Amino acid sequence: MLQLFRRLLLVGLVKPIAKLIIGVDVRGRRNLPIAGPAIIAANHNSHIDTLLLICLFPSASLRHVRPVAAADHFLQSPLSSWFSQKIVGILPIDRTGGAKRDVLAGCREALERDEILLLFPEGTRGEAEEMGNFKSGIARLAEQFPDTPIVPVYLQGAGRVLPRGARIPVPFTCSAIIGKPFRWSGDRRSFMQSLKSTIEALSSAAPPLRWL
Amino acid sequence: MAIDWFLLQPLALRAGFGGLLLLLVLGSLAAIILPRVQPGKWQDLAPRMTSWWLICGIVGAALLAGWQAFTLLFAYISFVALREFLTLAPTRREDRLVVLLVYLSVLISYWAIWINNYDYFLVIVPIYVFVGTAITMAFMGRTDGFLATVGIMHWGVIVCVYNLGHIAFLMRTPLAEVPQAGPAGLVFFLIFVTQFNDVAQYVWGKLLGRHKISPTVSPNKTWEGAIGGFLTTAAVFVALAPFFTPLSFYPSLFIGLTLPVLGFFGDITMSAIKRDLGVKDTSQLLPGHGGALDRLDSLMFTAPWYFHMLAIFALERF
Incomplete structure (x- = not known):
């Protein structure tokens, strides 16, 4: 019942708003997996990023799509917690926990259930339209699931639509450039380097950003 | 029911939509045949035609549905x-x-x-x-x-x-001023002629294009394409104007000759802006065309001109 409501809301309201009001240009749609398990790794600038990524998927695969999001941010109030977990379908991740707690357990279970994880390796939105350092959690996941495809996605424009700290979204056409899926390379350092350089390379296919 | 309602529309408008449908069908046939005859030269035609069907369907439906x-x-x-x-x-x-x-x-x-x-x-x-x-x-x-x-x-x-x-x-525009095909006919004619001009220039350019007009702004524009397009569009405009507009012969000749020139300049102005911004297309909204601006560029210049020329030569309302 809730699953049906979620899908109706996403397909009937969220996707049309994103496509008609904000506007999304997609390149490389063929690279996008429509069935799990898979990890989508994208750069992160805005809450709109999650919306853009959700919009890429056909409505039939939406129930497998799970954005990985910060527990400290989205589980603050009961309403936000309910909405984030039940409607958006986030997998909360604890950003504050030290080494003793296994923060990736939720992600592993989701991959075992053949779900599609939406992951932002920067771990935070950072400055609008600038890419920060990548956290290595995704490499640990890839190492444990070496057969799972990792799909690099470069997102542009969401940081202008709704930068960190802004309250009112302003429509700007956004771009999502989906790269070719790749798998665990056998070494964390080289995996992280190639992930970041792949996403940076995808950005050259996006229109030039003039954000002075 | 829908058929009856369509039959209530002015004759010229119905004929216009019929003609448009014919052009779309011919274009789609060309998109299937031409790439096989001359491989490599026409591969952008198929997605372009698909977008044309979409554009004509949406704009046509809105035109028939009313202001x-x-x-x-x-x-x-x-x-x-x-x-x-x-x-x-x-x-x-x-x-x-x-x-x-x-x-x-x-x-x-x-x-x-x-x-x-x-x-x-x-x-x-x-x-x-x-x-x-x-x-x-x-x-x-x-x-x-x-x-x-x-x-x-x-x-x-x-x-x-x-x-x-x-x-x-x-x-x-009040219906009484445009008994020929109603206000929808006026608008249909503007959009049709502007887009027809783009297509005519594209086709003449592909067939005969040799001498580039403005290699720095728009390398695909040739004198052969532009002049062929202007003359074809002017002929079509003068021939069809009595069915869609209240214009008499000389005004329609004047508009027929000037409108495609404005369309051409709208097109290359947008090209200059795109070069300035460093992009080829303004977005990916319409496969084969680019973005909305890529399709609307000539209309942005022809629309006010057509409007004002009608106001000067024929319409009391404006």
Whole structure:
């Protein structure tokens, strides 16, 4: 019942708003997996990023799509917690926990259930339209699931639509450039380097950003 | 029921839609056959035709549905064009709210069209949006890049909202003044002739194009394509004008010869802007065409010209 409501809301309201009001240009749609398990790794600038990524998927695969999001941010109030977990379908991740707690357990279970994880390796939105350092959690996941495809996605424009700290979204056409899926390379350092350089390379296919 | 309603439309409009359907079918056939005859030369034709079907379907349906639907559709089209423009053009971080205000001008301008107030429509964008954006930006307080940014905002609103809005306003022409095919016929004819001119130039250019007009701005534009397109369009305009417009022969000859030239310049102006911004297409909205601006570029220049020429030569309303 809730699953049906979620899908109706996403397909009937969220996707049309994103496509008609904000506007999304997609390149490389063929690279996008429509069935799990898979990890989508994208750069992160805005809450709109999650919306853009959700919009890429056909409505039939939406129930497998799970954005990985910060527990400290989205589980603050009961309403936000309910909405984030039940409607958006986030997998909360604890950003504050030290080494003793296994923060990736939720992600592993989701991959075992053949779900599609939406992951932002920067771990935070950072400055609008600038890419920060990548956290290595995704490499640990890839190492444990070496057969799972990792799909690099470069997102542009969401940081202008709704930068960190802004309250009112302003429509700007956004771009999502989906790269070719790749798998665990056998070494964390080289995996992280190639992930970041792949996403940076995808950005050259996006229109030039003039954000002075 | 739907058939009966369609049969109630003016004859010229029905014939126009019939002709358009024929052109679409021929174009789609060409998109299937030509790539096999001359591989490599026509591969952009198939996605282009698919987008043409979509454009003609949506705009045609709104035209037949009446001025309300058409005004809403064009308000949305203006918004999409403006969004493409403001996404590509340089804006400053502080300008997000000014951009929001500029979007608001779409609502205000089309509201003037909705209430059929031409005077309001004439002054809203060139005066009040102009003043309003400048005031808001001055209030935001960042001075570096002020003039460039305020100019960009204004350029976008003029071409995307003011110029395009004339098309929607043409739908408010009283039926008594245009018994030939009604206001929808006037608008149909403008859009048809402008797009026909683009296609005619494209086809003449592909067939005979040798001498480039402006290699720095638009390398695909040739004298052969442009002149072939102008003359073909002028002939079509003069031949069809009596069925769609109240224009007599000499005015229709004058408009037939000048309208395609404006369409051509609208096209290369947008090309110059795209080169300036460093993009080939304004977005990926319409496969084979690019973005909304890529398709609307010539209409942005032809619409006000057609509107004013009709107002001078034939219409009492404006």
